[in-house]
Amino acid sequence: MEASQTFVSYRFHVHTAGEMEVFYDTHAHLTFPDFSCELPALISRAHNAGITRIITIGTDLESSQQAVELAEMYESIYAVVGWHPNDLETAPEDVQDGLRPLCVHPKVVAIGETGIDHYRLPSGNGGSEADDLIWKKRQVGIFRQQLELAVELGLNVVIHQRAALEPTLKVFEQYADKLKGQFHCFVDDATSMERIIDMGSLVSFTGIATFKNAEEVRRTIIATPLDKLMLETDSPFLAPVPHRGKRCEPAFVKHIAEVVSELKGITLGELSRVTCATTHAFFPKLKLP
Ligand SMILES: [Zn+2]
Structure with missing residues:
Protein backbone atom coordinates (compact mmCIF):
# COMPACT_ATOMS: atom_id res chain seq x y z
CA MET A 1 0.00 0.00 0.00
CA GLU A 2 1.19 3.50 -0.88
CA ALA A 3 0.51 4.81 2.58
CA SER A 4 2.94 2.47 4.31
CA GLN A 5 5.69 3.31 1.84
CA THR A 6 5.09 6.95 2.53
CA PHE A 7 5.21 6.20 6.22
CA VAL A 8 8.55 4.42 5.95
CA SER A 9 10.04 7.27 3.94
CA TYR A 10 9.02 9.73 6.67
CA ARG A 11 11.61 12.50 6.74
CA PHE A 12 12.62 14.95 9.38
CA HIS A 13 12.42 18.51 8.14
CA VAL A 14 14.91 21.00 9.46
CA HIS A 15 13.85 24.59 9.92
CA THR A 16 15.43 27.71 11.19
CA ALA A 17 13.42 29.55 13.80
CA GLY A 18 12.39 32.23 11.32
CA GLU A 19 10.66 29.89 8.89
CA MET A 20 8.97 27.46 11.24
CA GLU A 21 5.49 26.40 10.16
CA VAL A 22 2.67 27.13 12.55
CA PHE A 23 0.17 24.45 13.61
CA TYR A 24 -2.65 24.33 16.15
CA ASP A 25 -3.50 21.64 18.66
CA THR A 26 -7.29 21.61 18.35
CA HIS A 27 -7.93 19.09 21.15
CA ALA A 28 -5.94 18.69 24.37
CA HIS A 29 -6.89 17.99 27.98
CA LEU A 30 -4.61 20.44 29.77
CA THR A 31 -6.72 20.29 32.93
CA PHE A 32 -5.79 16.65 33.52
CA PRO A 33 -3.53 16.09 36.54
CA ASP A 34 -0.79 14.93 34.16
CA PHE A 35 -0.02 18.58 33.46
CA SER A 36 -0.40 20.21 36.87
CA CYS A 37 2.32 22.74 37.75
CA GLU A 38 3.93 22.36 34.39
CA LEU A 39 1.88 24.44 32.00
CA PRO A 40 4.27 27.37 31.34
CA ALA A 41 7.00 24.90 30.30
CA LEU A 42 4.53 22.89 28.22
CA ILE A 43 3.31 26.01 26.43
CA SER A 44 6.84 27.17 25.69
CA ARG A 45 7.77 23.73 24.29
CA ALA A 46 4.69 23.97 22.09
CA HIS A 47 5.65 27.46 20.88
CA ASN A 48 9.20 26.30 20.16
CA ALA A 49 7.67 23.59 17.96
CA GLY A 50 5.47 26.14 16.13
CA ILE A 51 2.25 25.22 17.98
CA THR A 52 0.83 28.66 18.71
CA ARG A 53 -2.77 27.80 19.57
CA ILE A 54 -3.97 25.08 21.96
CA ILE A 55 -7.64 24.32 22.49
CA THR A 56 -8.16 22.65 25.86
CA ILE A 57 -11.41 20.76 26.25
CA GLY A 58 -13.56 19.94 29.25
CA THR A 59 -15.12 16.59 30.09
CA ASP A 60 -17.49 17.76 32.86
CA LEU A 61 -18.51 21.08 34.42
CA GLU A 62 -15.50 21.32 36.73
CA SER A 63 -12.89 20.64 34.05
CA SER A 64 -14.77 22.99 31.72
CA GLN A 65 -14.53 25.79 34.30
CA GLN A 66 -10.82 25.00 34.71
CA ALA A 67 -10.38 25.11 30.93
CA VAL A 68 -11.85 28.62 30.88
CA GLU A 69 -9.49 29.64 33.71
CA LEU A 70 -6.51 28.41 31.68
CA ALA A 71 -7.75 30.36 28.66
CA GLU A 72 -7.85 33.47 30.84
CA MET A 73 -4.31 32.87 32.09
CA TYR A 74 -2.55 32.07 28.80
CA GLU A 75 -2.93 33.94 25.53
CA SER A 76 -2.35 30.87 23.35
CA ILE A 77 -4.96 28.71 25.13
CA TYR A 78 -8.65 28.60 24.17
CA ALA A 79 -11.39 26.48 25.75
CA VAL A 80 -14.16 24.11 24.71
CA VAL A 81 -16.73 23.29 27.41
CA GLY A 82 -19.02 20.31 27.81
CA TRP A 83 -19.80 16.87 29.19
CA HIS A 84 -17.97 13.80 27.85
CA VAL A 95 -26.46 20.26 31.67
CA GLN A 96 -27.41 23.42 29.76
CA ASP A 97 -27.74 25.77 32.74
CA GLY A 98 -24.22 25.04 33.97
CA LEU A 99 -22.61 25.35 30.55
CA ARG A 100 -24.47 28.41 29.21
CA PRO A 101 -22.59 31.07 31.22
CA LEU A 102 -19.24 29.53 30.23
CA CYS A 103 -20.17 29.43 26.54
CA VAL A 104 -20.48 33.20 26.24
CA HIS A 105 -16.87 33.69 27.38
CA PRO A 106 -14.85 35.27 24.53
CA LYS A 107 -12.30 32.42 24.59
CA VAL A 108 -14.80 29.53 24.66
CA VAL A 109 -14.80 28.48 21.02
CA ALA A 110 -17.18 25.46 20.95
CA ILE A 111 -19.16 22.94 23.02
CA GLY A 112 -17.65 19.50 23.77
CA GLU A 113 -16.49 17.05 24.17
CA THR A 114 -19.86 15.50 23.68
CA GLY A 115 -21.21 12.50 21.84
CA ILE A 116 -21.65 8.78 22.37
CA ASP A 117 -19.23 6.06 23.56
CA HIS A 118 -20.03 2.36 23.26
CA TYR A 119 -16.45 1.31 24.04
CA ARG A 120 -16.91 1.73 27.79
CA LEU A 121 -20.31 0.45 28.87
CA PRO A 122 -21.65 -0.69 32.28
CA SER A 123 -21.62 -4.34 31.09
CA GLY A 124 -17.86 -4.13 30.69
CA ASN A 125 -17.64 -3.29 34.36
CA GLY A 126 -19.97 -5.84 35.97
CA GLY A 127 -23.23 -4.18 34.87
CA SER A 128 -26.18 -5.76 33.07
CA GLU A 129 -27.54 -5.26 29.57
CA ALA A 130 -30.36 -3.26 31.13
CA ASP A 131 -27.74 -0.96 32.66
CA ASP A 132 -26.24 -0.51 29.19
CA LEU A 133 -29.59 0.57 27.77
CA ILE A 134 -30.14 3.14 30.54
CA TRP A 135 -26.60 4.47 30.11
CA LYS A 136 -26.92 4.72 26.32
CA LYS A 137 -30.20 6.60 26.67
CA ARG A 138 -28.56 9.03 29.11
CA GLN A 139 -25.67 9.61 26.69
CA VAL A 140 -28.10 10.42 23.87
CA GLY A 141 -30.13 12.77 26.09
CA ILE A 142 -27.12 14.77 27.25
CA PHE A 143 -25.64 14.81 23.75
CA ARG A 144 -28.92 16.32 22.49
CA GLN A 145 -28.94 18.96 25.24
CA GLN A 146 -25.45 20.08 24.19
CA LEU A 147 -26.34 20.12 20.48
CA GLU A 148 -29.41 22.23 21.27
CA LEU A 149 -27.38 24.62 23.40
CA ALA A 150 -24.80 24.95 20.62
CA VAL A 151 -27.54 25.78 18.10
CA GLU A 152 -29.04 28.31 20.52
CA LEU A 153 -25.67 30.05 21.02
CA GLY A 154 -24.36 29.71 17.45
CA LEU A 155 -21.42 27.48 18.42
CA ASN A 156 -19.98 24.38 16.77
CA VAL A 157 -19.43 21.10 18.64
CA VAL A 158 -16.52 18.73 19.27
CA ILE A 159 -17.76 15.17 18.92
CA HIS A 160 -16.59 11.96 20.60
CA GLN A 161 -17.86 8.83 18.82
CA ARG A 162 -15.77 5.92 20.11
CA ALA A 163 -17.13 2.58 18.89
CA ALA A 164 -20.39 4.44 18.24
CA LEU A 165 -20.19 6.27 14.91
CA GLU A 166 -23.64 5.09 13.73
CA PRO A 167 -25.60 6.07 16.86
CA THR A 168 -23.67 9.35 17.02
CA LEU A 169 -24.52 10.21 13.40
CA LYS A 170 -28.15 9.22 13.94
CA VAL A 171 -28.48 11.96 16.58
CA PHE A 172 -26.10 14.47 15.00
CA GLU A 173 -27.70 14.44 11.55
CA GLN A 174 -30.86 16.00 13.01
CA TYR A 175 -28.78 19.11 13.84
CA ALA A 176 -26.34 19.00 10.92
CA ASP A 177 -27.98 21.85 9.02
CA LYS A 178 -27.66 24.16 12.04
CA LEU A 179 -24.08 23.60 13.20
CA LYS A 180 -20.84 21.80 12.38
CA GLY A 181 -19.13 19.00 14.25
CA GLN A 182 -15.43 18.24 14.64
CA PHE A 183 -15.45 14.43 14.69
CA HIS A 184 -12.38 14.17 16.83
CA CYS A 185 -9.79 11.39 16.98
CA PHE A 186 -11.15 10.07 13.71
CA VAL A 187 -10.21 6.43 13.07
CA ASP A 188 -13.00 5.25 10.76
CA ASP A 189 -12.81 4.50 7.05
CA ALA A 190 -13.02 6.87 4.10
CA THR A 191 -16.71 6.11 3.47
CA SER A 192 -17.58 7.19 7.02
CA MET A 193 -15.45 10.30 6.61
CA GLU A 194 -17.38 11.18 3.43
CA ARG A 195 -20.71 10.96 5.27
CA ILE A 196 -19.42 13.52 7.77
CA ILE A 197 -18.01 15.84 5.10
CA ASP A 198 -21.31 15.61 3.17
CA MET A 199 -23.12 16.92 6.26
CA GLY A 200 -20.84 19.97 6.24
CA SER A 201 -18.80 18.80 9.23
CA LEU A 202 -15.16 17.74 9.42
CA VAL A 203 -12.73 15.31 11.02
CA SER A 204 -9.52 15.63 13.03
CA PHE A 205 -6.60 13.28 13.38
CA THR A 206 -4.35 12.44 16.34
CA GLY A 207 -1.00 10.73 16.78
CA ILE A 208 -2.68 7.45 15.82
CA ALA A 209 -1.80 8.52 12.24
CA THR A 210 1.85 7.79 13.09
CA PHE A 211 1.25 4.31 14.56
CA LYS A 212 2.66 1.44 12.57
CA ASN A 213 -0.61 -0.55 12.55
CA ALA A 214 -2.86 2.39 11.62
CA GLU A 215 -3.00 1.81 7.86
CA GLU A 216 -6.72 2.49 7.64
CA VAL A 217 -6.38 5.85 9.37
CA ARG A 218 -3.66 6.82 6.89
CA ARG A 219 -5.88 5.73 3.98
CA THR A 220 -8.66 7.91 5.41
CA ILE A 221 -6.27 10.87 5.72
CA ILE A 222 -5.26 10.45 2.07
CA ALA A 223 -8.95 10.42 1.06
CA THR A 224 -9.97 13.40 3.21
CA PRO A 225 -10.16 16.73 1.35
CA LEU A 226 -7.29 18.88 2.62
CA ASP A 227 -9.64 21.64 3.79
CA LYS A 228 -11.86 19.25 5.78
CA LEU A 229 -9.36 18.11 8.39
CA MET A 230 -7.75 19.48 11.53
CA LEU A 231 -4.85 18.28 13.69
CA GLU A 232 -4.99 17.46 17.40
CA THR A 233 -3.06 15.55 20.05
CA ASP A 234 -5.83 14.52 22.51
CA SER A 235 -3.07 15.06 25.13
CA PRO A 236 -2.24 13.44 27.52
CA PHE A 237 -3.29 10.43 25.40
CA LEU A 238 -2.09 9.00 22.08
CA ALA A 239 1.46 10.34 21.88
CA PRO A 240 2.68 10.04 18.28
CA VAL A 241 5.78 8.18 17.16
CA PRO A 242 8.58 8.77 18.25
CA HIS A 243 7.03 9.38 21.69
CA ARG A 244 4.48 6.55 21.53
CA GLY A 245 3.53 5.19 24.95
CA LYS A 246 4.69 8.31 26.79
CA ARG A 247 2.59 11.22 27.95
CA CYS A 248 1.43 13.27 24.98
CA GLU A 249 1.66 17.08 24.85
CA PRO A 250 0.69 19.78 22.33
CA ALA A 251 4.26 20.22 20.96
CA PHE A 252 3.85 16.75 19.41
CA VAL A 253 1.37 18.09 16.83
CA LYS A 254 4.53 18.64 14.81
CA HIS A 255 5.02 14.87 14.41
CA ILE A 256 1.41 14.41 13.30
CA ALA A 257 1.79 17.26 10.80
CA GLU A 258 4.94 15.66 9.36
CA VAL A 259 3.10 12.41 8.64
CA VAL A 260 -0.05 14.11 7.28
CA SER A 261 2.00 16.31 4.91
CA GLU A 262 3.85 13.21 3.65
CA LEU A 263 0.55 11.36 3.10
CA LYS A 264 -0.97 14.33 1.25
CA GLY A 265 2.19 14.92 -0.77
CA ILE A 266 2.36 18.58 0.22
CA THR A 267 4.82 20.77 2.08
CA LEU A 268 4.47 21.51 5.77
CA GLY A 269 3.94 25.12 4.77
CA GLU A 270 0.89 24.22 2.66
CA LEU A 271 -0.49 21.97 5.41
CA SER A 272 0.01 24.77 7.93
CA ARG A 273 -1.77 27.32 5.74
CA VAL A 274 -4.81 25.12 5.03
CA THR A 275 -5.27 23.50 8.47
CA CYS A 276 -4.94 26.82 10.30
CA ALA A 277 -7.50 28.42 7.94
CA THR A 278 -9.87 25.47 8.48
CA THR A 279 -9.47 25.77 12.25
CA HIS A 280 -10.25 29.51 12.25
CA ALA A 281 -13.33 28.93 10.07
CA PHE A 282 -14.58 26.16 12.37
CA PHE A 283 -13.85 28.09 15.59
CA PRO A 284 -14.62 31.72 14.62
CA LYS A 285 -13.83 32.98 18.16
CA LEU A 286 -10.23 31.76 17.85
CA LYS A 287 -7.91 34.74 17.30
CA LEU A 288 -4.89 34.71 15.01
CA PRO A 289 -1.58 34.26 16.83
ZN1 LIG B 1 -10.61 14.23 24.28
Missing part, protein backbone atom coordinates in the same frame (compact mmCIF):
# COMPACT_ATOMS: atom_id res chain seq x y z
CA PRO A 85 -20.21 10.73 27.32
CA ASN A 86 -18.03 8.69 29.72
CA ASP A 87 -18.28 11.27 32.51
CA LEU A 88 -22.02 11.51 33.07
CA GLU A 89 -22.22 9.97 36.57
CA THR A 90 -22.05 13.41 38.13
CA ALA A 91 -24.03 15.20 35.40
CA PRO A 92 -27.26 16.96 36.37
CA GLU A 93 -30.52 16.13 34.58
CA ASP A 94 -30.04 19.29 32.54
Whole structure:
Protein backbone atom coordinates (compact mmCIF):
# COMPACT_ATOMS: atom_id res chain seq x y z
CA MET A 1 0.00 0.00 0.00
CA GLU A 2 1.19 3.50 -0.88
CA ALA A 3 0.51 4.81 2.58
CA SER A 4 2.94 2.47 4.31
CA GLN A 5 5.69 3.31 1.84
CA THR A 6 5.09 6.95 2.53
CA PHE A 7 5.21 6.20 6.22
CA VAL A 8 8.55 4.42 5.95
CA SER A 9 10.04 7.27 3.94
CA TYR A 10 9.02 9.73 6.67
CA ARG A 11 11.61 12.50 6.74
CA PHE A 12 12.62 14.95 9.38
CA HIS A 13 12.42 18.51 8.14
CA VAL A 14 14.91 21.00 9.46
CA HIS A 15 13.85 24.59 9.92
CA THR A 16 15.43 27.71 11.19
CA ALA A 17 13.42 29.55 13.80
CA GLY A 18 12.39 32.23 11.32
CA GLU A 19 10.66 29.89 8.89
CA MET A 20 8.97 27.46 11.24
CA GLU A 21 5.49 26.40 10.16
CA VAL A 22 2.67 27.13 12.55
CA PHE A 23 0.17 24.45 13.61
CA TYR A 24 -2.65 24.33 16.15
CA ASP A 25 -3.50 21.64 18.66
CA THR A 26 -7.29 21.61 18.35
CA HIS A 27 -7.93 19.09 21.15
CA ALA A 28 -5.94 18.69 24.37
CA HIS A 29 -6.89 17.99 27.98
CA LEU A 30 -4.61 20.44 29.77
CA THR A 31 -6.72 20.29 32.93
CA PHE A 32 -5.79 16.65 33.52
CA PRO A 33 -3.53 16.09 36.54
CA ASP A 34 -0.79 14.93 34.16
CA PHE A 35 -0.02 18.58 33.46
CA SER A 36 -0.40 20.21 36.87
CA CYS A 37 2.32 22.74 37.75
CA GLU A 38 3.93 22.36 34.39
CA LEU A 39 1.88 24.44 32.00
CA PRO A 40 4.27 27.37 31.34
CA ALA A 41 7.00 24.90 30.30
CA LEU A 42 4.53 22.89 28.22
CA ILE A 43 3.31 26.01 26.43
CA SER A 44 6.84 27.17 25.69
CA ARG A 45 7.77 23.73 24.29
CA ALA A 46 4.69 23.97 22.09
CA HIS A 47 5.65 27.46 20.88
CA ASN A 48 9.20 26.30 20.16
CA ALA A 49 7.67 23.59 17.96
CA GLY A 50 5.47 26.14 16.13
CA ILE A 51 2.25 25.22 17.98
CA THR A 52 0.83 28.66 18.71
CA ARG A 53 -2.77 27.80 19.57
CA ILE A 54 -3.97 25.08 21.96
CA ILE A 55 -7.64 24.32 22.49
CA THR A 56 -8.16 22.65 25.86
CA ILE A 57 -11.41 20.76 26.25
CA GLY A 58 -13.56 19.94 29.25
CA THR A 59 -15.12 16.59 30.09
CA ASP A 60 -17.49 17.76 32.86
CA LEU A 61 -18.51 21.08 34.42
CA GLU A 62 -15.50 21.32 36.73
CA SER A 63 -12.89 20.64 34.05
CA SER A 64 -14.77 22.99 31.72
CA GLN A 65 -14.53 25.79 34.30
CA GLN A 66 -10.82 25.00 34.71
CA ALA A 67 -10.38 25.11 30.93
CA VAL A 68 -11.85 28.62 30.88
CA GLU A 69 -9.49 29.64 33.71
CA LEU A 70 -6.51 28.41 31.68
CA ALA A 71 -7.75 30.36 28.66
CA GLU A 72 -7.85 33.47 30.84
CA MET A 73 -4.31 32.87 32.09
CA TYR A 74 -2.55 32.07 28.80
CA GLU A 75 -2.93 33.94 25.53
CA SER A 76 -2.35 30.87 23.35
CA ILE A 77 -4.96 28.71 25.13
CA TYR A 78 -8.65 28.60 24.17
CA ALA A 79 -11.39 26.48 25.75
CA VAL A 80 -14.16 24.11 24.71
CA VAL A 81 -16.73 23.29 27.41
CA GLY A 82 -19.02 20.31 27.81
CA TRP A 83 -19.80 16.87 29.19
CA HIS A 84 -17.97 13.80 27.85
CA PRO A 85 -20.21 10.73 27.32
CA ASN A 86 -18.03 8.69 29.72
CA ASP A 87 -18.28 11.27 32.51
CA LEU A 88 -22.02 11.51 33.07
CA GLU A 89 -22.22 9.97 36.57
CA THR A 90 -22.05 13.41 38.13
CA ALA A 91 -24.03 15.20 35.40
CA PRO A 92 -27.26 16.96 36.37
CA GLU A 93 -30.52 16.13 34.58
CA ASP A 94 -30.04 19.29 32.54
CA VAL A 95 -26.46 20.26 31.67
CA GLN A 96 -27.41 23.42 29.76
CA ASP A 97 -27.74 25.77 32.74
CA GLY A 98 -24.22 25.04 33.97
CA LEU A 99 -22.61 25.35 30.55
CA ARG A 100 -24.47 28.41 29.21
CA PRO A 101 -22.59 31.07 31.22
CA LEU A 102 -19.24 29.53 30.23
CA CYS A 103 -20.17 29.43 26.54
CA VAL A 104 -20.48 33.20 26.24
CA HIS A 105 -16.87 33.69 27.38
CA PRO A 106 -14.85 35.27 24.53
CA LYS A 107 -12.30 32.42 24.59
CA VAL A 108 -14.80 29.53 24.66
CA VAL A 109 -14.80 28.48 21.02
CA ALA A 110 -17.18 25.46 20.95
CA ILE A 111 -19.16 22.94 23.02
CA GLY A 112 -17.65 19.50 23.77
CA GLU A 113 -16.49 17.05 24.17
CA THR A 114 -19.86 15.50 23.68
CA GLY A 115 -21.21 12.50 21.84
CA ILE A 116 -21.65 8.78 22.37
CA ASP A 117 -19.23 6.06 23.56
CA HIS A 118 -20.03 2.36 23.26
CA TYR A 119 -16.45 1.31 24.04
CA ARG A 120 -16.91 1.73 27.79
CA LEU A 121 -20.31 0.45 28.87
CA PRO A 122 -21.65 -0.69 32.28
CA SER A 123 -21.62 -4.34 31.09
CA GLY A 124 -17.86 -4.13 30.69
CA ASN A 125 -17.64 -3.29 34.36
CA GLY A 126 -19.97 -5.84 35.97
CA GLY A 127 -23.23 -4.18 34.87
CA SER A 128 -26.18 -5.76 33.07
CA GLU A 129 -27.54 -5.26 29.57
CA ALA A 130 -30.36 -3.26 31.13
CA ASP A 131 -27.74 -0.96 32.66
CA ASP A 132 -26.24 -0.51 29.19
CA LEU A 133 -29.59 0.57 27.77
CA ILE A 134 -30.14 3.14 30.54
CA TRP A 135 -26.60 4.47 30.11
CA LYS A 136 -26.92 4.72 26.32
CA LYS A 137 -30.20 6.60 26.67
CA ARG A 138 -28.56 9.03 29.11
CA GLN A 139 -25.67 9.61 26.69
CA VAL A 140 -28.10 10.42 23.87
CA GLY A 141 -30.13 12.77 26.09
CA ILE A 142 -27.12 14.77 27.25
CA PHE A 143 -25.64 14.81 23.75
CA ARG A 144 -28.92 16.32 22.49
CA GLN A 145 -28.94 18.96 25.24
CA GLN A 146 -25.45 20.08 24.19
CA LEU A 147 -26.34 20.12 20.48
CA GLU A 148 -29.41 22.23 21.27
CA LEU A 149 -27.38 24.62 23.40
CA ALA A 150 -24.80 24.95 20.62
CA VAL A 151 -27.54 25.78 18.10
CA GLU A 152 -29.04 28.31 20.52
CA LEU A 153 -25.67 30.05 21.02
CA GLY A 154 -24.36 29.71 17.45
CA LEU A 155 -21.42 27.48 18.42
CA ASN A 156 -19.98 24.38 16.77
CA VAL A 157 -19.43 21.10 18.64
CA VAL A 158 -16.52 18.73 19.27
CA ILE A 159 -17.76 15.17 18.92
CA HIS A 160 -16.59 11.96 20.60
CA GLN A 161 -17.86 8.83 18.82
CA ARG A 162 -15.77 5.92 20.11
CA ALA A 163 -17.13 2.58 18.89
CA ALA A 164 -20.39 4.44 18.24
CA LEU A 165 -20.19 6.27 14.91
CA GLU A 166 -23.64 5.09 13.73
CA PRO A 167 -25.60 6.07 16.86
CA THR A 168 -23.67 9.35 17.02
CA LEU A 169 -24.52 10.21 13.40
CA LYS A 170 -28.15 9.22 13.94
CA VAL A 171 -28.48 11.96 16.58
CA PHE A 172 -26.10 14.47 15.00
CA GLU A 173 -27.70 14.44 11.55
CA GLN A 174 -30.86 16.00 13.01
CA TYR A 175 -28.78 19.11 13.84
CA ALA A 176 -26.34 19.00 10.92
CA ASP A 177 -27.98 21.85 9.02
CA LYS A 178 -27.66 24.16 12.04
CA LEU A 179 -24.08 23.60 13.20
CA LYS A 180 -20.84 21.80 12.38
CA GLY A 181 -19.13 19.00 14.25
CA GLN A 182 -15.43 18.24 14.64
CA PHE A 183 -15.45 14.43 14.69
CA HIS A 184 -12.38 14.17 16.83
CA CYS A 185 -9.79 11.39 16.98
CA PHE A 186 -11.15 10.07 13.71
CA VAL A 187 -10.21 6.43 13.07
CA ASP A 188 -13.00 5.25 10.76
CA ASP A 189 -12.81 4.50 7.05
CA ALA A 190 -13.02 6.87 4.10
CA THR A 191 -16.71 6.11 3.47
CA SER A 192 -17.58 7.19 7.02
CA MET A 193 -15.45 10.30 6.61
CA GLU A 194 -17.38 11.18 3.43
CA ARG A 195 -20.71 10.96 5.27
CA ILE A 196 -19.42 13.52 7.77
CA ILE A 197 -18.01 15.84 5.10
CA ASP A 198 -21.31 15.61 3.17
CA MET A 199 -23.12 16.92 6.26
CA GLY A 200 -20.84 19.97 6.24
CA SER A 201 -18.80 18.80 9.23
CA LEU A 202 -15.16 17.74 9.42
CA VAL A 203 -12.73 15.31 11.02
CA SER A 204 -9.52 15.63 13.03
CA PHE A 205 -6.60 13.28 13.38
CA THR A 206 -4.35 12.44 16.34
CA GLY A 207 -1.00 10.73 16.78
CA ILE A 208 -2.68 7.45 15.82
CA ALA A 209 -1.80 8.52 12.24
CA THR A 210 1.85 7.79 13.09
CA PHE A 211 1.25 4.31 14.56
CA LYS A 212 2.66 1.44 12.57
CA ASN A 213 -0.61 -0.55 12.55
CA ALA A 214 -2.86 2.39 11.62
CA GLU A 215 -3.00 1.81 7.86
CA GLU A 216 -6.72 2.49 7.64
CA VAL A 217 -6.38 5.85 9.37
CA ARG A 218 -3.66 6.82 6.89
CA ARG A 219 -5.88 5.73 3.98
CA THR A 220 -8.66 7.91 5.41
CA ILE A 221 -6.27 10.87 5.72
CA ILE A 222 -5.26 10.45 2.07
CA ALA A 223 -8.95 10.42 1.06
CA THR A 224 -9.97 13.40 3.21
CA PRO A 225 -10.16 16.73 1.35
CA LEU A 226 -7.29 18.88 2.62
CA ASP A 227 -9.64 21.64 3.79
CA LYS A 228 -11.86 19.25 5.78
CA LEU A 229 -9.36 18.11 8.39
CA MET A 230 -7.75 19.48 11.53
CA LEU A 231 -4.85 18.28 13.69
CA GLU A 232 -4.99 17.46 17.40
CA THR A 233 -3.06 15.55 20.05
CA ASP A 234 -5.83 14.52 22.51
CA SER A 235 -3.07 15.06 25.13
CA PRO A 236 -2.24 13.44 27.52
CA PHE A 237 -3.29 10.43 25.40
CA LEU A 238 -2.09 9.00 22.08
CA ALA A 239 1.46 10.34 21.88
CA PRO A 240 2.68 10.04 18.28
CA VAL A 241 5.78 8.18 17.16
CA PRO A 242 8.58 8.77 18.25
CA HIS A 243 7.03 9.38 21.69
CA ARG A 244 4.48 6.55 21.53
CA GLY A 245 3.53 5.19 24.95
CA LYS A 246 4.69 8.31 26.79
CA ARG A 247 2.59 11.22 27.95
CA CYS A 248 1.43 13.27 24.98
CA GLU A 249 1.66 17.08 24.85
CA PRO A 250 0.69 19.78 22.33
CA ALA A 251 4.26 20.22 20.96
CA PHE A 252 3.85 16.75 19.41
CA VAL A 253 1.37 18.09 16.83
CA LYS A 254 4.53 18.64 14.81
CA HIS A 255 5.02 14.87 14.41
CA ILE A 256 1.41 14.41 13.30
CA ALA A 257 1.79 17.26 10.80
CA GLU A 258 4.94 15.66 9.36
CA VAL A 259 3.10 12.41 8.64
CA VAL A 260 -0.05 14.11 7.28
CA SER A 261 2.00 16.31 4.91
CA GLU A 262 3.85 13.21 3.65
CA LEU A 263 0.55 11.36 3.10
CA LYS A 264 -0.97 14.33 1.25
CA GLY A 265 2.19 14.92 -0.77
CA ILE A 266 2.36 18.58 0.22
CA THR A 267 4.82 20.77 2.08
CA LEU A 268 4.47 21.51 5.77
CA GLY A 269 3.94 25.12 4.77
CA GLU A 270 0.89 24.22 2.66
CA LEU A 271 -0.49 21.97 5.41
CA SER A 272 0.01 24.77 7.93
CA ARG A 273 -1.77 27.32 5.74
CA VAL A 274 -4.81 25.12 5.03
CA THR A 275 -5.27 23.50 8.47
CA CYS A 276 -4.94 26.82 10.30
CA ALA A 277 -7.50 28.42 7.94
CA THR A 278 -9.87 25.47 8.48
CA THR A 279 -9.47 25.77 12.25
CA HIS A 280 -10.25 29.51 12.25
CA ALA A 281 -13.33 28.93 10.07
CA PHE A 282 -14.58 26.16 12.37
CA PHE A 283 -13.85 28.09 15.59
CA PRO A 284 -14.62 31.72 14.62
CA LYS A 285 -13.83 32.98 18.16
CA LEU A 286 -10.23 31.76 17.85
CA LYS A 287 -7.91 34.74 17.30
CA LEU A 288 -4.89 34.71 15.01
CA PRO A 289 -1.58 34.26 16.83
ZN1 LIG B 1 -10.61 14.23 24.28
